[in-house]
Amino acid sequence: MDPRIIVVTSGKGGVGKTTTxxxxxxxxxKAGYKTAAVDGDIGLRNLDVxxxxxxxxxxxLVDVVEGACKLQKAMVRDKRVxxxxxxxxxxxxxxxxxxxxxxxxxxxxxxENFDITLIDSPAGIEQGFRNAAIGAxxxxxxxxxxxxxxxxxxxxxxxxxxMSKSPIRLVLNRLRPAMVKSGDMIDVKxxxxxLAIDLIGVIPDDTAVVVSTNKGEPxxxxxxxxxARAFSNVARRILGEEIPLLxxxxxxxxxxxxxxxxxxxx
Amino acid sequence: MEVxxxxxxxxxxxxxxxxxxVVPEGIPDSDVWSGLEKTVEGxxxxxxxxxxxxxxxxxPISSAFIGRLLTDVVWKHGLxxxxxxxxxxxxxxxxxxxxxxxxxxxxxxxxxRAARSFQTLLVERSLRSGQKVEHPGDVFVVxxxxxxxxxxxxxxxxxxxxLQGLVHAGAEGNIxxxxxxxxxxxxxxxxxxxxxxxxxASPWYGKSVxxxxxxxxxxxxxxx
Ligand SMILES: Nc1ncnc2c1ncn2[C@@H]1O[C@H](COP(=O)(O)OP(=O)(O)OP(=O)(O)O)[C@@H](O)[C@H]1O
Ligand SMILES: [Mg+2]
Numbered sequence: 001m002d003p004r005i006i007v008v009t010s011g012k013g014g015v016g017k018t019t020t021x022x023x024x025x026x027x028x029x030k031a032g033y034k035t036a037a038v039d040g041d042i043g044l045r046n047l048d049v050x051x052x053x054x055x056x057x058x059x060x061l062v063d064v065v066e067g068a069c070k071l072q073k074a075m076v077r078d079k080r081v082x083x084x085x086x087x088x089x090x091x092x093x094x095x096x097x098x099x100x101x102x103x104x105x106x107x108x109x110x111x112e113n114f115d116i117t118l119i120d121s122p123a124g125i126e127q128g129f130r131n132a133a134i135g136a137x138x139x140x141x142x143x144x145x146x147x148x149x150x151x152x153x154x155x156x157x158x159x160x161x162x163m164s165k166s167p168i169r170l171v172l173n174r175l176r177p178a179m180v181k182s183g184d185m186i187d188v189k190x191x192x193x194x195l196a197i198d199l200i201g202v203i204p205d206d207t208a209v210v211v212s213t214n215k216g217e218p219x220x221x222x223x224x225x226x227x228a229r230a231f232s233n234v235a236r237r238i239l240g241e242e243i244p245l246l247x248x249x250x251x252x253x254x255x256x257x258x259x260x261x262x263x264x265x266x
Numbered sequence: 267m268e269v270x271x272x273x274x275x276x277x278x279x280x281x282x283x284x285x286x287x288v289v290p291e292g293i294p295d296s297d298v299w300s301g302l303e304k305t306v307e308g309x310x311x312x313x314x315x316x317x318x319x320x321x322x323x324x325x326p327i328s329s330a331f332i333g334r335l336l337t338d339v340v341w342k343h344g345l346x347x348x349x350x351x352x353x354x355x356x357x358x359x360x361x362x363x364x365x366x367x368x369x370x371x372x373x374x375x376x377x378x379r380a381a382r383s384f385q386t387l388l389v390e391r392s393l394r395s396g397q398k399v400e401h402p403g404d405v406f407v408v409x410x411x412x413x414x415x416x417x418x419x420x421x422x423x424x425x426x427x428x429l430q431g432l433v434h435a436g437a438e439g440n441i442x443x444x445x446x447x448x449x450x451x452x453x454x455x456x457x458x459x460x461x462x463x464x465x466x467a468s469p470w471y472g473k474s475v476x477x478x479x480x481x482x483x484x485x486x487x488x489x490x
Contacts, residue, residue, distance in 0.1 A: 125396070151395045151413050158394035193428075194412055196392060 001033075003111040006118050006238070007040070007136035007165070011152025013123030015144045016173040019209060019218075020231070021120040022050040024140075027220040027235035029084035033115040036075065038087040040132030041122040042097055045089035052216025053078060053086050062090040065102035071109050080221060085114070096127070100134050107135025116238075125155060139165040140200065143191065144174045147184050150191055157197060169200035171234060176205045201234035202245060203227055276301030278309050284348050285312060288321045295331075299338060306343050317348040319370075327357030332364070358481070368481045384421070393417070393431065402438075411452075422446070432456070436479075445477040446489070460484045 008021045018041070025037035039047035042061065048054040059074035064087070071087075078084035087110075090097060110117045121132035133139065139160045143153035153170075160168050172191060192199060203209075206227035212219045219228035220235070233243050274292035278285055287305070289298055306313060320335070340347055349367040352358055361368050384403025392407075395414025399405060404421040415431035417423055420438040422445070429447035434456040436443030441458040450470050454463050455477050462477075462484045464470060474489040 147413075154412050155395035155414060158397050161394075194410070196410075 001115060003114060004116050004138060005107055005110060005136045006116070006138045006140055007121055007133045007160075008118055008140045008142060009121035009129060009133060009156055009160070010123060010142045010149070011125060011154075011156040012143070012146075012149040015142050015149050016171075016203070016209075017123070017142050018047050018050050018120050019213060020140070020142050020171055020173065020203075020234075021047060021118050022218045023220045023228075023231035024235050024238070025051070025084060025086075025118050026078075026081055026218045027232045028116050028118075028238065029078070029081045030220070031235060031239060032083065033239075034083045034085075034113075036085050036087060036110055036114040036117040038110070038117060038119045039089035040119045040128070042089045042128065042131075043091065043094050044122065045091050047120045048076070048086060048088045049216060050213050051078065051086055051218065053088075054216070057088045060088045060090040061106070062093050062097045065098055065106055071106075071113065098131055100131055103131045104135045110135075125152075125159060129156070129159075133160065133163060133165065136165060139168045140171055141168060141195075141197070142171045142173050143195070145172065145186050145188060145191055147186055150186055150194060154195055157195060167198060169198045170195055171201045171203060172199065173203045174205040175202055199245070200237050201230060203230045203234075276305045278305050278312065284317045284319050285309075286319045286321050287345075289323065289325060291323050291325045299334070302335075302339050306339065306345070313343070313345060316346065318345050319348050319351055321351040322354070322357065323351075324353040325357075326354050327352060327360065329360055332357075332360060362481060387419075392427065395431075419443070435477075441479040443479075446475070448474050450475040455484065455486075457484055462486075 008017050008024075010017050021037055025035050029035040037047060037051065039045050039061065041047070048057055053076050056076050059069045061074070063069045064071050064074045075085040075087055078086065107117070119132050119136055122128040141153050141157055141160070143149045157168055172188065175188065188202070204226055206225060208219060208223065208225040209227050212223070219225055220231050236243055274290045276290075276293070276298065277288045279288060280286070287302075289302070293301060339345065349369060350361050351370060352361065352368070358368055384401070386404040386406055387399065387401040389399060389405065389407045390409065392409035393399065393411045393415035395412050398416040398418070400418045402420045405417050405419040405423045407417070407425045407427060410427040411417060411425050411429045411431040411433065413430040417431070418434045418437045420436065420440060422443050423433045423435045424446045425433070426448050428449040428451055430451045432454055433445050433452065435445045436458045439458055441460070443457055445455055445457060450473055451466070453465060454461060457477060457479050460479055460482070470486050470488065476487045476489055478485055478487070
């Protein structure tokens, strides 16, 4: 497999980019691929916290692009999973600390050293997003089924298309089985209809996710919750496996199964 | 000081692409009919084949007045009426309810030709949030116009898909422009300087709809 760089982005904030990046990075590393998780949210770093690696940070992304240290030295190796490395963001710098050229150069170096690189993007459509996306080949767009999140995702997809990222695929996060039809929620079918890109996974809304975020232990490290399986399935689809979406709602989740089946028109 | 006033009389003026038959407010009803008869008789050659705007200015108009205008002037002399102009609100309502064309006639023909001579812009994809299309001619979208997308056209806008974003047809003032959406889900439509807002409870939501300007209102019509 050629080295791949995938930006994880959303437009709207707080929809689960960092959670998705962390869980996918762990799952991809577990699958045997040398994986880099890059925190592209300069100035607001938290991928390190979600991965539980915040106490081991010495250098960061800005140090690397400024030449203060070598890439290998700044990468934090995860001791729980082989093959998993984190490139943390700088906490004390602003988003302007990195230029697009520097990001491109960094991505070339990441390509030489890792099978798969996931870049966690900041929210918004400004320079921070552009920097995170500029060196990536592919994109994963995360959205929740809310009106505002979908509109922002739509906007980001338009920008990713104009940046020639391909494929651009969708993770639909925080889906609730008993989702009540309210004014600010959109049907899954309508989300897919509006965004018109391939769906690579549906992640249920699950308190296990919040707990794992707070503990710094991504669910894909081992947990067998349905959200963990959903993230693992996304990782497998990234690797080219064809897993029907239905797999996701296995046995004990009848309600969710039926709901999703209906939502996806299956 | 004496202000010179236009002598109150029924007059015929040349307009852009039409003739204007003006009935000033100042003249008493009794003089209107003789004045019209005299003017129309005296300009037979001009009126033949010419298109006429009947300008009633601020004169209060009743249904009887309109009826007599039609029988004693318009039909009697075979006038080819383009539209009725009036500043009298009640009168305008009467004219509209009879299905008569009111307001200044559409943009002069040569100008319309110019606007139409631009090639139609065919957009064969969906417009996403933040994407904007501006075009001096008609715009035809084969796809959706998503929430947050925008189209500004000097001519017509046709969306062969779901319209959620903002469309502005006739943006340079051509109010004969139309907006057509296969599935209408937008919150606002603009034609010329007019606009109208909608929500998901509107009777047009989700339907195939045509929008046009009639008089000074934006009207919507469900398409079959
Ligand atoms: N599937 C889920 N179920 C329940 N909670 C979730 C889920 N996904 C994310 N969350 C919670 O939502 C919050 C925001 O998630 P996260 O930080 O990953 O979003 P983000 O898109 O990276 O935000 P930002 O734009 O601020 O970077 C976190 O508290 C996280 O635990
Ligand atoms: Mg984040």
